Amino acid sequence: MELILALLQQMSVYLVIAYLFSKTPLFKPLVGVSVRFPHKLVIYLVFSGFCIMGTYFGLQLQDAIANTRAIGAVLGGLLGGPVVGFLVGLTGGLHRYSLGGFTDLACAISTTAEGLLAGLVHFHMVRKGQVERLLSPGVAFVTAFVAELMQMAIILLVAKPVGQAWALVQVIAPPMLLANAGGAALFMNMVRDQKAMYEKYSSAFSTKALQIAERITSILAQGFNERTTARIARIVYEATEVGAVAITDREKLLAFIGIGEDHHLPGTRIASAQTLRAIDSNEVIFLDGIEEPYQCSLSQDCKLGSTLVIPLQGDNEVIGTIKLYEPKKKLFRNINRTLGNGIASLLSSQILSSRYEQQKNLLVQAELKLVQAQINPHFLFNALNTISAIIRRRPEQARDLLLHLSHFFRKNLKRTGDVSTLAEELDHVRSYLKIEMARFEDRLAVDVDIDENLYNLRLPTFTLQPIIENAIKHGISTLFENGRVCVSARTTDAGVELCVEDNAGNYRPDANGDGLGMGIVDKRIKNLYGERFGVSMECQPEAWTRVKVSLPKQGMTP
Amino acid sequence: MIQAIIVDDERYAREELEALLAQDGDIRVTACCANAIEALKEINSRHPDVVFLDIQMPQISGMELIGMLDPDAMPRIVFVTAYDEYAVKAFEDNAFDYLLKPIERPRLNKTLERLKRDCAPQPVARLAAPQLTQIPCYRHNRIRLVRAEEIEYAYSELSGVHVATADETAHTHLPLKVLEQKAGLLRCHRQYLIRPEVIHEIQLLEQGLAEIHTRSGQVVPVSRRYLKALKDRFGFR
Numbered sequence: 001m002e003l004i005l006a007l008l009q010q011m012s013v014y015l016v017i018a019y020l021f022s023k024t025p026l027f028k029p030l031v032g033v034s035v036r037f038p039h040k041l042v043i044y045l046v047f048s049g050f051c052i053m054g055t056y057f058g059l060q061l062q063d064a065i066a067n068t069r070a071i072g073a074v075l076g077g078l079l080g081g082p083v084v085g086f087l088v089g090l091t092g093g094l095h096r097y098s099l100g101g102f103t104d105l106a107c108a109i110s111t112t113a114e115g116l117l118a119g120l121v122h123f124h125m126v127r128k129g130q131v132e133r134l135l136s137p138g139v140a141f142v143t144a145f146v147a148e149l150m151q152m153a154i155i156l157l158v159a160k161p162v163g164q165a166w167a168l169v170q171v172i173a174p175p176m177l178l179a180n181a182g183g184a185a186l187f188m189n190m191v192r193d194q195k196a197m198y199e200k201y202s203s204a205f206s207t208k209a210l211q212i213a214e215r216i217t218s219i220l221a222q223g224f225n226e227r228t229t230a231r232i233a234r235i236v237y238e239a240t241e242v243g244a245v246a247i248t249d250r251e252k253l254l255a256f257i258g259i260g261e262d263h264h265l266p267g268t269r270i271a272s273a274q275t276l277r278a279i280d281s282n283e284v285i286f287l288d289g290i291e292e293p294y295q296c297s298l299s300q301d302c303k304l305g306s307t308l309v310i311p312l313q314g315d316n317e318v319i320g321t322i323k324l325y326e327p328k329k330k331l332f333r334n335i336n337r338t339l340g341n342g343i344a345s346l347l348s349s350q351i352l353s354s355r356y357e358q359q360k361n362l363l364v365q366a367e368l369k370l371v372q373a374q375i376n377p378h379f380l381f382n383a384l385n386t387i388s389a390i391i392r393r394r395p396e397q398a399r400d401l402l403l404h405l406s407h408f409f410r411k412n413l414k415r416t417g418d419v420s421t422l423a424e425e426l427d428h429v430r431s432y433l434k435i436e437m438a439r440f441e442d443r444l445a446v447d448v449d450i451d452e453n454l455y456n457l458r459l460p461t462f463t464l465q466p467i468i469e470n471a472i473k474h475g476i477s478t479l480f481e482n483g484r485v486c487v488s489a490r491t492t493d494a495g496v497e498l499c500v501e502d503n504a505g506n507y508r509p510d511a512n513g514d515g516l517g518m519g520i521v522d523k524r525i526k527n528l529y530g531e532r533f534g535v536s537m538e539c540q541p542e543a544w545t546r547v548k549v550s551l552p553k554q555g556m557t558p
Numbered sequence: 559m560i561q562a563i564i565v566d567d568e569r570y571a572r573e574e575l576e577a578l579l580a581q582d583g584d585i586r587v588t589a590c591c592a593n594a595i596e597a598l599k600e601i602n603s604r605h606p607d608v609v610f611l612d613i614q615m616p617q618i619s620g621m622e623l624i625g626m627l628d629p630d631a632m633p634r635i636v637f638v639t640a641y642d643e644y645a646v647k648a649f650e651d652n653a654f655d656y657l658l659k660p661i662e663r664p665r666l667n668k669t670l671e672r673l674k675r676d677c678a679p680q681p682v683a684r685l686a687a688p689q690l691t692q693i694p695c696y697r698h699n700r701i702r703l704v705r706a707e708e709i710e711y712a713y714s715e716l717s718g719v720h721v722a723t724a725d726e727t728a729h730t731h732l733p734l735k736v737l738e739q740k741a742g743l744l745r746c747h748r749q750y751l752i753r754p755e756v757i758h759e760i761q762l763l764e765q766g767l768a769e770i771h772t773r774s775g776q777v778v779p780v781s782r783r784y785l786k787a788l789k790d791r792f793g794f795r
Contacts, residue, residue: 381640382568385659389574439568477567478616480593480701 003059003066007175010057011068011183015190018050022190028198044084044091047076051092051111055099062164064103066172069096070114070151070180074144075187077118078134085122089115103168106158110151117150118143135192137185144184148177209339212239213346220350223358224319226266229255236322236343240336243304243327249320250279259327263299271297278309279318284341285309288332294325306332310344314351322347364523378473379435380405386439397438404434419528422489422498423455425464429487432465436472440483444476447486454489457496459551460524467500467535467547470518475504475545491553494532498549507537507545518547525551560673563604564590565597565620566612566638571659575610575638578661582670594618595694595701598626598731601633607677608634610657613645617703618694621645625686625740626694628733632679636669654680690740693721695728702728706741711770711778712751724774746770746788747781754791 021027026046051072058067069092077085092115093108121143125134133139152169159165215235219228229247233255237245244258248270256264270276274285274294287294289306296302305328311318324340326332383405391398408431426448433446468485476483486501522535529552538546562585566572572590579585588604591597593615601609613620624635637656639645649656655669692703704721712721714734720727721737730737734751737743743751756772760780763769768780768788780788 377641381659385574385640385661386568386570388660389570389577392574392577439570441569477614480616 003061003171004175004178006059007066007068007179008182010059011071011179014050014053014057014068014071015183015186017053018187019190021046022194027194040080040084043076043080044087047072047080047084047088048091051076051088052095055092055096062168062171063101064168064172065096065099065101065107066176068176068179068183069107069111070144070147070176071183071187073111073115074118074140074147074180074184075191077115077120078122078140078143078188079191080119081122081126082116082119085115085117085119086112087115089113102161102164103155103159106155106165107151109158110154113150113154114147117147135188135195137189137192140188141181141185145177145181148173148180151176205335205339208239209342212236212339212343216343216346217350220347220354223354224249224351226254230257230266232347233257233322236324240324240339242324242332242336243330244325246323246325247320248275248323250318254320258325260296260299260302260304260325263296263302272309273297274307274309275321275323278311278321282311282313282318284311284344286332286337289326289328290331303327303329305329308332308337308340310340312344312351313348314355319351364520364527379432379469382439383435386435390438401435401438404431407431408435418460419458420461421455422450422457422459422464425459425461426450426455429465429468432469440472440476443479443481444472444483444485447484447488449486449488451489454491454496457489457551459498459549460521460528463521463525463549464498464500466518466521467549471500471502471504471545471547475502475506478506479504492550495550495552498551499546500549501544501546503544505539505541505543505545507539521549525549560585560608560677561604561606562587562608562610563597563600563606563633564610565594565615565623566590566610567592567615568612571612571638575661578663578666579610582667584674585670594620594623594626595731597623598694601627602731602733605631606633608636608673610636610638613637613639613642618692621686622690624682625688625690626732626736627683628735629683630735632683634673634677634679635682636673648685652680652682652685654682654685688740689742690736693730693732693737693741695721695730697726697728704728704730707753709737709741709743710753710756710772710774710776712737712741712743713747713778714749722776724772724776744788744791746784747779748783750778750780752778760788 026042049072051069054067054069054072055065058065058069073085073089073092076088080088089112093111096111097104097108121139122134125131125139152173155169156162156165159168212235216232219231219235222228233245233247234257237257242258244256244260244264246256246264247254252269253264253266255266270279274287278285286292286308287306294305294307296304304325306326308324310322312320312322322340322344324332324336326336383401387398387401387405390401408428411428411431437444437446464487468487471485472483476485482503484503486499488499488501490497490499518535518537525534533550533552536548536550538548562579564572564575564579564587566575569592572592576587576590579587588606589600591600595618597609597611600606611620611623615623618626620637627633635655637645637649637654638659638661639656640659646656646658648654655672657665657669690706692705693709695702695704704723708723709721710723712719712730712734714720717729719730719732719734719737721730734749738745738751742753744754746752752770752772756774758771758773761769761771766782766785768785770778770780772778
């Protein structure tokens with residue numbers, strides 16, 4: 001009984017060491033059941049160490065050692081597999097052999113056999129797909145118990161003289177069975193706890209990072225300015241629980257939340273040398289507050305004592321920084337350092353993509369303006385020439401045409417909205433056609449065949465006019481006589497299809513100049529309604545050109 | 559009296575210019591044409607002093623029309639356009655006459671004064687494309703635009719110039735000289751042009767004459783004078 005208590009006492013010290021060890025980074029590779037080589041090497045080294053330690057923590061008696069060596073061998077085998085288990089056992093066994101005594105050979109053999117046994121358990125579990133059970137303290141307990149029984153048997157078989165061996169086994173069997181099985185179970189429990197902690201830690205980290213990412217993305221879509229950065233800084237501040245968060249552009253502070261808000265005022269120029277350095281050199285700057293203290297450049301009384309400054313990447317240059325601070329009395333946590341870097345790269349890519357979006361929109365707007373400006377001179381001067389000729393003979397008709405012309409231009413200027421109804425588009429086109437029909441006389445006829453039910457269809461402003469203008473400019477005007485343009489609309493499965501057909505068949509995809517207007521009409525529709533919709537063209541040379549505009553049905557809601 | 563022809567595809571534009579010109583006693587408008595093909599015919603038959611030429615016209619533009627005129631009998635050209643930045647720049651760079659629609663009276667007067675001083679043609683041909691892609695022709699009283707590369711040979715006779723493709727011949731108002739320079743045809747006879755690519759064989763006859771057999775089986779005469787040039791072209795000595 002005394003021996004049991006003594007050995008359990010020794011085992012406790014052994015486990016305290018194991019516990020302390022489990023808190024070091026070296027322990028990290030052990031928590032996963034891994035098959036990769038570097039991990040196996042770590043497992044071998046660590047548990048060989050524990051194996052040898054188990055021998056030293058043993059109790060000398062009857063020229064032998066009652067010990068907890070089996071714990072190392074069994075855990076090494078369970079976590080590392082047969083080869084690692086065998087090697088751990090062999091190492092521990094050879095060490096034991098070097099210490100001598102009448103059981104030296106028996107102990108060396110049995111420890112190696114124990115490691116191998118645990119390794120076989122590992123092999124068996126992996127084969128059965130029960131990897132999780134390898135970390136179960138119960139399995140460790142049973143494995144160690146069986147391993148110890150085996151050791152006792154080996155001592156009886158190998159150690160000489162047999163009488164002395166039998167006497168020894170009678171004394172050490174109960175304490176060793178109990179201490180090793182219990183110790184292995186407790187050790188395994190520690191491994192499992194540590195693993196659970198790592199998992200919880202990393203899942204909490206990922207959740208936090210994802211939450212921040214999601215919230216920031218929607219805000220940044222509204223631009224990178226004082227208002228949006230204030231909200232982003234707030235989110236980062238709440239998620240990381242640091243002392244303060246700041247965001248700057250290249251010149252000034254955009255947002256500041258947390259300790260020191262009173263003197264770190266948004267809108268003021270950047271004062272801190274670290275920030276300027278981060279912007280200039282495009283590198284992350286970290287002042288941990290211990291080896292490199294941070295001192296606020298604005299106020300001597302500022303409580304902030306450590307900072308992380310991360311540059312935000314724009315196209316080719318740094319466009320600003322994000323800074324995390326901790327007060328002097330608090331340590332800068334590593335997790336916040338990692339998180340800060342992640343947030344900065346997220347912000348950078350978001351800023352880039354929202355800039356790109358903005359530029360794309362500007363481009364479409366600019367191109368549209370260009371088209372509006374482009375269609376006018378040709379049309380305007382020809383129209384004026386036609387009217388000036390008609391004035392001589394039929395002043396009333398000329399007056400009529402002037403009114404149509406002014407109507408058309410007034411509409412052109414007024415129509416600033418993005419979307420209008422089909423009725424409005426047709427009205428706009430009608431004035432245009434009145435003038436062109438006067439100009440071309442009997443060379444141009446126009447059929448408009450559109451059901452009134454579709455008049456409320458919504459479509460991007462200036463969809464129809466450029467297409468009809470193209471049909472006249474590049475189609476009808478190339479015909480000697482009998483030009484005809486048909487404008488029609490029909491509902492389809494996907495939505496509504498507008499069709500503009502001329503009987504010239506003169507469309508050439510590569511003809512320079514005329515692609516621009518169509519390209520923009522197509523781009524705007526796709527931007528508004530998606531890739532499924534847009535403008536398509538068919539052409540039968542010298543017979544007809546058909547331009548089809550597909551639009552969604554939901555555009556019909558008034 | 560200055561003889562003028564107006565070429566514009568829009569009736570009101572022709573009428574307007576005609577009305578403006580009518581106010582000047584020294585100008586007489588002898589024809590108004592609605593397209594380049596009519597214009598080619600009228601210019602070749604009436605030999606006007608000046609042509610008021612619209613640039614944008616169906617099928618054959620004003621610029622193309624210039625390329626089809628006989629360079630030795632070129633009238634003076636006054637370009638008329640509503641809006642064409644590039645063309646206007648070219649006119650200004652070359653100091654050619656041009657008018658912008660709607661035509662302003664004072665501007666027109668300036669042009670007319672210049673015309674009265676000097677009716678000599680300007681070298682406008684340099685504005686035209688160096689090669690013609692389509693040749694306006696008549697066949698059975700219908701206008702046809704024949705693609706230049708389809709023409710196998712061209713010839714002139716009393717009734718005028720004709721072009722022959724693999725399966726038909728048509729009458730054209732373009733002189734042989736223009737076709738030779740701008741349609742990729744080679745002179746093989748005083749009255750014949752041939753497209754070198756369609757020559758199947760050249761049969762040599764007596765007295766230094768020859769006959770060309772085309773791939774489509776047509777026969778074109780070769781005169782003594784041009785046989786040597788033809789042989790040189792294909793590397794025979």
